[in-house]
Amino acid sequence: MKDLEDQLSSMKQKAMDALPGSSWMPMQINSALPPERADVVIVGGGVVGWSVAYWLKMKQRSREEVKVVVVEKDPTYSQASTVLSAGGIRQQFSLAENILLSLHSAQFLKNINEHLGVLNEEPVDLQFNHSGYLFLASDEAAHVMEENYALQRRAGAKVTLLSPAQLRQRFPWIRTDDVALASYGLENEGWFDPWTLLNAFKRKAISLGVVSCSGEVTGFQYNTNHMWTPDGEKVKLHRVTTVKVQMPNSLEYQPVECAVVVNAAGASSGKLAAMVAPEDTAGTVPVEPRKRYVYVVHCPDGPGLDTPFLIDYSGVYFRREGLGGNYIAGTSPLEGEEPDTADLEVDHQFFQDRVWPSLAHRVPAFERLKVTGAWAGFYDYNTLDQNGIVGVHPLVTNMYVASGFSGHGLQQAPAVGRAVAELMLQGGYQTIDLSELGFRRIVRQEPVLERNIV
Template sequence: MLRWGRAFRPPSRGAPPGGIPGRSSRSPGGVPVPGDAPGRPLRTAAPLRSDFFRDLGQTLSHMGRTLKSQLPPLRGGQGGWTPPGIPLQRPPIPEEADVVVVGGGILGWATAFWLKALEGRQHGMRVLLVERDPTYSQASTVLSAGGIRQQFSLPENIQMSRFSAKFLRNINEHLGVPNDPPIDIQFQPSGYLFLASLDGAEKLEATVQLQRDEGVQVALLSPTQLKERFPWMDTQDVAVGSYGLEDEGWFDPWTLLSAFRRKAKSLGVLSCTGEVRGFVTSPRDGDTARIKYVHEDEPDPSDLSVDDEFFQDRVWPRLARRVPAFESLRRGRSWGGYYDFNTFDQNGVVGPHPKVENLFVVAGFSGHGLQHAPAAGRALGELLVKGGYKSLDLRRLGWGRLETGERLEEAVV
């Protein structure tokens, strides 16, 4: 039950019913009324107004403290709402956590969100996310082009793309926060186009068949059809092309990252700034170990200057070869960013580490981490909360292939 504070005191405290002595009376429009002394300036009751608003502020502050004391606190001592008049205080960073998420890019925040969403309890596991760049000025997530496509050659990648596309279509159902504006990731539909010469035509056609078997809407186009659809393109050396018809395009990475972060925090996820550079493990039976502590240091940003010569010498000639109109292309703006690259087989690594039993990995997606984050984050969340994969079976993307040397080749990188 909420108990209210003292009632407001009216502004006319201490004033006689007929007005305030020594004050002239005027109509609301500022026109003198009978009884005004001619030539006297209009003066306002500033001290009285000051008393009123001071009392109002004190009353609201008292009400805010009363409400805050009767709201159930979140872990860390803070309620989910801060009333007016109460300074906003960040909850203290816990010395211990049930789960520490290293990295606050899109994969990190997606994993943190799914951990709490799948758990279904507000005061359950303590999840702490550590990010080294709180401004995200050098984060690969926000420096990416923000594309999503369905055209991959591995079933796991296709399934993650299909899951993510459905997630993004219904993003407000998943990441909407009460009383916040609706999320608009500014999706721009535009299919990806892949071209193959005569040598690669058979392989591309087989890949398209796999994509169709997984439910992807994709078209195979002959050189004539390509020329009709894209008359500005040189197709002399092209035997076949594949063009995405649905769930492909571009969106705003920052909006998606912010939506995951905002929703995760509303579910109780805590975050801090730092860089994890090592773990302290405890010995276990056999060859496995267990993480006891996480060592955290201040970040050391690196240079991300743009290599203009690379564009001029390597990229521009290829663009102009395929699209002759690009001969007159001049670079306007440019930026550099990190590319999360798995040198083993250019596919993501998802799942437990074989040697450290409480270390789980979701990384190395080699350019498609942004679009696969909703799916990969859920998969890892299910592994931790439910004890196994439920929505998507990503066992083949596990760490084991790095030890056995069995590559998962993705032909459409």
């Protein structure tokens, strides 16, 4: 017991040290038993889970109306996508829903202390770096960029197009001879500290009465009924009655009866959904972990302070990291080259082969960079179309799903949490209509494609 306490205290200290300027606890280790009953059990205490919890409390009609529990299996968040992400937010998407989600989230982040401030606690400082994303397009893809730009402008995003000459003038360090067009975010884009956002949601939600529970959801009890479709097909429908929560250092699980479950288990949300009627493949949530590497490089004569979050048309991205000539960079592997997801080991050869050549091509100063660090994280990867899945599961009628956001879930979390709360408590979307991101497309296997996937 003493060992465990020492371990927890050292983990807390490390996490505190990792958060410069933050004086409040970045994680609350709570090994108390969960309540026997709750209205809503949220599985997954990442940014999406805590955002849903916060919005449920904000939208309930009286303080005691909705009893919400968030269950998180790893209070250190050692593998959570949220804390391993690149922290970026942009409006430069090709799908209206994605543009709107990020626009709404940007407004939320701008006024973060109005939303997530807690009386007598330190204000939230997201360490937001205001800096546009800069997408580069080749000759073949320039018309797509123009179409995306038109849609983004119609949706209210402040984005501009740059010709190669304008690009050279604005960012003289970029090689432009093979660039046909660029689009650049003028407002509401940049990057911020994901830990701080996660903890701000968590702190506020707990202050509003949400119960935080450390434990792993290992299964569900559920009822099954049959329904006949208009085509005469017999379909099994399930309803979760109890969530089984395995407590740390215990072989027993704690049953939590509930009315609704929210599957916010990130990269594990496919696995979690499969715990209900595992033999029933029709209800698959097509989300799985996909490993992505982020490399930290040092380059004193690199582009410097004025570096945007640059997305090259090769798929390689980079942005500034701090002020000391450091940058982070990465790219997604090709479909046939997806690395093993058994661990979060970094493949350093991948940088040499797939990242550095494009970096050095685009910014000649990057020829002289040095890799100083790296990490890997899991995308909550939706194998159908790499977009979020938001809505009620078609066969588990009281399971809401909010996952599959692939590389853009951090920035969408504030607006997605609100959307789930609207759906659950108000019976339909009130702000952004996310029906297109629901299960209909999954059931029909009709991808809703986003052309600006990073």
